[in-house]
Amino acid sequence: MNPSICVFAGANPGNNPQYAENARLLGQLMAEKNDRLIFGGSSIGLMGELADSILLAGGEAIGVMPQGLVLDEMTHTNLTQLIKVSNMHQRKKKMIELADAFIALPGGIGTFDEIFEILCLAQVGSHKKPMALLNSEHYFEPLLQLIRHSIAHGFTPESNLRLLIVSEDPAELLVAIDHFVPPSLGNKWKQYPNAGKSSSKNV
Numbered sequence: 407m408n409p410s411i412c413v414f415a416g417a418n419p420g421n422n423p424q425y426a427e428n429a430r431l432l433g434q435l436m437a438e439k440n441d442r443l444i445f446g447g448s449s450i451g452l453m454g455e456l457a458d459s460i461l462l463a464g465g466e467a468i469g470v471m472p473q474g475l476v477l478d479e480m481t482h483t484n485l486t487q488l489i490k491v492s493n494m495h496q497r498k499k500k501m502i503e504l505a506d507a508f509i510a511l512p513g514g515i516g517t518f519d520e521i522f523e524i525l526c527l528a529q530v531g532s533h534k535k536p537m538a539l540l541n542s543e544h545y546f547e548p549l550l551q552l553i554r555h556s557i558a559h560g561f562t563p564e565s566n567l568r569l570l571i572v573s574e575d576p577a578e579l580l581v582a583i584d585h586f587v588p589p590s591l592g593n594k595w596k597q598y599p600n601a602g603k604s605s606s607k608n609v
Contacts, residue, residue: 408466411436411583412444412505414520415452416513417480425512426455428542432509432576433459439580440465444504446497447471447489449482452511457482470500498523507536507583512545521549528569529591536586538571538579546572565591 419426429452436443437460446453447469457467466486472493481488491497498520510521527533539546550572556562568589573579 408440408442409506410442410444410468410504411507411509412501413453413456413509413511414513414517415445415456415511416517417446417448417451417453418514419451419455420512422543425452425542425545428540428576429455429511430459432456432511432540432579433461433465434463435576435580436460437463437465441580442486443467444501445469446501447482447485448480450480452513454482456511457485461485468504470497470504472497502527502533505535507538507586509538509540509579509583510546511540512542518549525566525569529563529566531591534588536571536583537569538573538583540576540579541572541574544574563591565589 413432415429416425433443433456443457443460443466445457445467448454448471449457457469460467461484467482468487468489469482469485470489470491471481472491474493489500491500502524508524510517521539524537528535528537539549541547550567550570553562553567557564557567569591571579571582571586573582
């Protein structure tokens with residue numbers, strides 16, 4: 407079975423043409439590598455650009471869309487498969503189950519929510535799947551700075567930054583995902599020296 411990469415991306419295109427250009431390039435490269443796309447199922451924004459690109463190049467795209475968001479003008483109608491779920495929580499759960507790796511493209515609040523949920527699950531040992539940020543035009547620098555700020559103030563272990571692959575180049579990003587080795591994170595809870603030593607079940 408081909409690897410499945412879940413891509414989180416904006417339902418809007420953003421105001422810089424490079425965002426859409428990189429989304430299209432990522433889709434083309436994924437198709438060339440036979441990587442299957444798992445995404446939010448939309449035909450608009452960066453999600454639509456990505457899906458159109460991978461399908462045009464002969465690849466597979468599987469959308470996961472909550473029932474309340476299945477609108478004729480929003481849902482992509484030419485997907486390999488469209489999975490309908492009951493709500494946003496079920497959408498994320500299904501995408502996590504289907505994915506072997508995760509990539510985030512520029513996006514808004516929903517994309518940030520998805521990034522941090524995947525990162526949170528990784529830091530407590532619930533999965534060891536690669537997570538990557540396609541840092542088009544340095545879009546994710548403020549987010550990375552927020553994580554560094556949390557590290558500096560003692561709320562986040564520095565090792566958590568090694569959970570994220572970051573690159574401005576889609577091809578470089580996919581190579582890094584293929585060669586990802588999960589980092590050793592140690593104990594998240596500083597006041598409990600023995601915490602984190604028991605193994606956790608991966609999702």
